[in-house]
Amino acid sequence: MSDVLAITEHRRGELRDVSLEMVSAGRDLADQTGGDLHLAVVSGDVDALADDVNREGADAIHTVEYGEEFNHDVYTQAIEQLYAEVDPQFLLAPNSVNGMDYAPAVAEGLALPLVTDAIDLAYDDGLTVTREEYGGKVETTIDVEEDHAAVTIRPAEWPQAEGTGDAAIEAFDADIDESEIKSTVTGYEEVAGGDVDISEADFLVSIGRGIDEEENLPLIEALVEATDATLSSSRPIVDNGWLPANRQVGQSGKVVTPDVYIAIGISGAVQHVAGMKGADTIVAINTDPNAPIWDLADYGIEDDLFDVVPALIEEFGGEVPDL
Amino acid sequence: MKILVTVKEVAEVEDEFEISGGDIAEQYLEYDLNEWDDYAVEEAVQISEDVDDVEVVTATIGPERAEETIRMALAKGADRAIRVWDDDLEADSYLDVDSKAELLAAVVEEEAPDLVLTGVQAGDEANGATGVTLAEKIGFEWAAVVNQLDLDVEGGVANVHRELEGGVEELTEVESPAVLTIQSGINEPRYASLRGIRQAQSKPLDVKTLGDVGLDASVLESSLNQTDLYEPESEGDATVWSGDAEETAGELAAFLRDKGVVEA
Numbered sequence: 178m179s180d181v182l183a184i185t186e187h188r189r190g191e192l193r194d195v196s197l198e199m200v201s202a203g204r205d206l207a208d209q210t211g212g213d214l215h216l217a218v219v220s221g222d223v224d225a226l227a228d229d230v231n232r233e234g235a236d237a238i239h240t241v242e243y244g245e246e247f248n249h250d251v252y253t254q255a256i257e258q259l260y261a262e263v264d265p266q267f268l269l270a271p272n273s274v275n276g277m278d279y280a281p282a283v284a285e286g287l288a289l290p291l292v293t294d295a296i297d298l299a300y301d302d303g304l305t306v307t308r309e310e311y312g313g314k315v316e317t318t319i320d321v322e323e324d325h326a327a328v329t330i331r332p333a334e335w336p337q338a339e340g341t342g343d344a345a346i347e348a349f350d351a352d353i354d355e356s357e358i359k360s361t362v363t364g365y366e367e368v369a370g371g372d373v374d375i376s377e378a379d380f381l382v383s384i385g386r387g388i389d390e391e392e393n394l395p396l397i398e399a400l401v402e403a404t405d406a407t408l409s410s411s412r413p414i415v416d417n418g419w420l421p422a423n424r425q426v427g428q429s430g431k432v433v434t435p436d437v438y439i440a441i442g443i444s445g446a447v448q449h450v451a452g453m454k455g456a457d458t459i460v461a462i463n464t465d466p467n468a469p470i471w472d473l474a475d476y477g478i479e480d481d482l483f484d485v486v487p488a489l490i491e492e493f494g495g496e497v498p499d500l
Numbered sequence: 501m502k503i504l505v506t507v508k509e510v511a512e513v514e515d516e517f518e519i520s521g522g523d524i525a526e527q528y529l530e531y532d533l534n535e536w537d538d539y540a541v542e543e544a545v546q547i548s549e550d551v552d553d554v555e556v557v558t559a560t561i562g563p564e565r566a567e568e569t570i571r572m573a574l575a576k577g578a579d580r581a582i583r584v585w586d587d588d589l590e591a592d593s594y595l596d597v598d599s600k601a602e603l604l605a606a607v608v609e610e611e612a613p614d615l616v617l618t619g620v621q622a623g624d625e626a627n628g629a630t631g632v633t634l635a636e637k638i639g640f641e642w643a644a645v646v647n648q649l650d651l652d653v654e655g656g657v658a659n660v661h662r663e664l665e666g667g668v669e670e671l672t673e674v675e676s677p678a679v680l681t682i683q684s685g686i687n688e689p690r691y692a693s694l695r696g697i698r699q700a701q702s703k704p705l706d707v708k709t710l711g712d713v714g715l716d717a718s719v720l721e722s723s724l725n726q727t728d729l730y731e732p733e734s735e736g737d738a739t740v741w742s743g744d745a746e747e748t749a750g751e752l753a754a755f756l757r758d759k760g761v762v763e764a
């Protein structure tokens with residue numbers, strides 16, 4: 178009863194990094210509960226994927242062969258049946274976009290309490306999950322009173338499991354009711370192409386909601402011009418249509434790895450951080466001393482960007498536009 | 501056709517704040533319409549403008565204060581609103597996803613909408629799970645993180661794009677009735693016009709108790725307890741330049757030249 182079942186994730190034939198993080202998170206928890214770590218691979222080339230995720234720490238891998246790609250109606254049925262078979266204490270799924278699409282349904286179907294987006298798990302007679310609220314400004318702990326629970330795991334919080342595991346790989350024969358499949362994935366589309374590839378840039382000046390209005394964009398463009406930087410942004414800037422999608426840094430945007438990344442008026446929400454944490458040097462310009470971006474920044478200015486940016490433009494001999 | 505949109509009033513925390521009694525002290529909070537719900541309202545209103553005979557109803561779990569936010573959604577074009585609240589809810593210290601979804605399911609039962617739109621997540625608690633939990637409870641199909649929606653009303657199908665990670669979108673056909681969780685950027689939420697704000701004052705806003713929607717306080721029972729809330733210890737060791745803007749900009753400029761990323 179004290180086992181852990183962790184669901185892995187793949188896309189277009191490739192295991193996603195979060196799967197290896199699930200192995201670490203699952204191992205951690207299974208060590209605390211004193212049980213085994215079971216992994217599940219659902220859909221796709223399950224044998225190849227199971228080999229790939231068979232890292233140190235995994236005790237058993239269950240494969241469900243059905244369809245090529247993710248379909249939440251298939252996942253929901255397969256995982257509920259596998260859960261009944263394995264009978265674990267805790268079910269773990271990634272807090273990825275697909276995890277958000279099936280984990281709540283599985284938890285509801287199995288009548289399990291659900292805690293999402295965990296950044297830490299502790300077990301001592303009961304499960305305590307640590308998570309963030311208010312865009313990362315506070316942390317909370319959630320105690321689970323029931324023995325069993327489902328938890329989704331924040332991507333990139335746990336290390337990726339390494340080494341080669343010796344888990345037994347077993348095919349699980351899920352009985353998928355096709356009449357219950359009411360959504361059909363018809364394809365994929367790449368977005369955010371275009372002339373500029375921010376993932377190639379060495380120096381990014383990146384702006385967020387702190388710039389307030391589209392009318393303030395010329396100020397940033399003047400800085401970009403004076404420093405010969407490349408302009409990128411957080412999501413709200415793209416959502417507002419102020420910059421095209423190919424400039425968005427983050428989970429749903431691009432991953433960038435510049436030498437220097439200046440985050441101007443960006444709070445550092447987890448989905449943004451997913452795209453820029455690999456920058457060599459991170460500089461923050463932000464008025465809020467509690468913004469999570471300060472956890473990552475190497476250098477910073479805690480001040481109003483509308484004071485700092487004009488001064489910076491002048492430092493480089495540029496012209497400050499009238500706003 | 502009827503579209504139900506769940507609308508949450510979320511708290512935003514001021515730059516400087518204090519925690520008291522296991523929560524952020526009230527004076528440091530400002531309330532607003534949840535960012536993702538704003539897009540969901542807009543999507544519903546746009547559908548009502550494109551398709552004949554569409555009624556847009558909003559559903560909120562929240563205290564009287566939330567009516568300001570609800571009126572904002574009405575001003576943007578929703579037709580009427582439902583707000584669920586009573587003393588039991590007021591006294592509840594932690595409303596978990598399951599209880600919220602159960603409450604909303606009771607509203608869905610009464611309203612029998614053809615489509616339910618929710619935000620992907622709420623900006624404060626960020627559980628990102630209420631919409632899909634609700635779908636499973638009411639036996640609707642669903643799709644999470646939708647950033648494009650093309651509704652085939654006759655065919656009973658919602659053609660959606662789901663925004664996956666890394667600039668990839670999934671194209672999916674979802675049978676309706678469905679719950680769709682709406683991602684920011686799917687549309688351009690309108691500002692409430694003065695005329696809209698005036699009209700919103702006379703639109704129906706029904707306040708219901710748990711009993712009114714056929715539930716009792718047992719729906720609030722939860723096996724999840726929020727046991728602590730605190731400011732995370734900063735992991736950062738940033739060098740923060742101090743001084744006025746000229747000085748700090750000077751430091752940053754020198755740093756960038758030193759690094760060799762700027763030549764000027």
Ligand SMILES: Cc1cc2nc3c(=O)[nH]c(=O)nc-3n(C[C@H](O)[C@H](O)[C@H](O)COP(=O)(O)OP(=O)(O)OC[C@H]3O[C@@H](n4cnc5c(N)ncnc54)[C@H](O)[C@@H]3O)c2cc1C
Nearest residue numbers: 385386387411412427428429430442443444449464465482
């Ligand atoms: C499924 C999903 C995927 C997502 N994908 C992405 C993604 O790829 N990329 C992304 O960025 N986001 C993504 N998001 C959104 C993310 O959760 C945040 O909402 C977003 O990153 C916030 O952007 P921001 O930092 O610009 O805005 P905010 O969080 O509003 O921060 C603005 C910051 O500016 C500061 N500020 C304000 N005024 C000034 C001033 N005058 N001077 C200096 N500082 C100032 C404030 O203190 C604040 O810290 C995603 C969300 C979801 C649910």
